[in-house]
Amino acid sequence: MTCDMWTIHFQCKGRPEEDEFISADMDRAQMSYFNLVHFKEQLGYGARDFLYYKKRCGGDVARLEPIEYLRHAEAILHDNPADREIRLVLSREPELEENVSITPIKRHGGKRKRDQSGTDEHLDAYKVWLAKLRAKDPDIGKIILCITHSNCYNTILL
DSSP, X not given: OOXXXXXXEEEETTSOGGXXXXXXXXXXXXXXXXXXXXXXXXXXXXXXXXXXXXEEOSSSEEEEEEOOSHHHHHHHHHHOTTTOEEEEEEESSOOOOSEEESSOOOOOSSSOOBOTTSOBOOTTHHHHHHHHHHHHOTTTTOOEEEEEETTEEEEEEO
């Protein structure tokens, strides 16, 4: 472990809107092609599904780069040493758009509901829902990743 923590942001296409964006923190030493494939499986995607990396091409634009080989995963780490953030897209279908926004845009299905005071519905309703769910069961939604290295066992709770 290097204590060099990175954040991985997953955009899971085809999942319900409230489950489409997931983030996890991981030590740089643990970042590998095999761990990315493991995340892909844990998030419900199979071997034939697609994994893309959002490679920054400007201030807020990125180009989708497929991750298919070990060298692709290694290149990601060399592209982001200052940010320590990686943005990935998981999809069951090949992505037709090559250039995308680097950050996700909050979407709302149809019209937003208004409460009795006339203000827009709380935009972070998912966070509120997740907090209530975790209050009932603190371990829900956590992924446990166990990796062995040099007779050392590390467990990461995401």
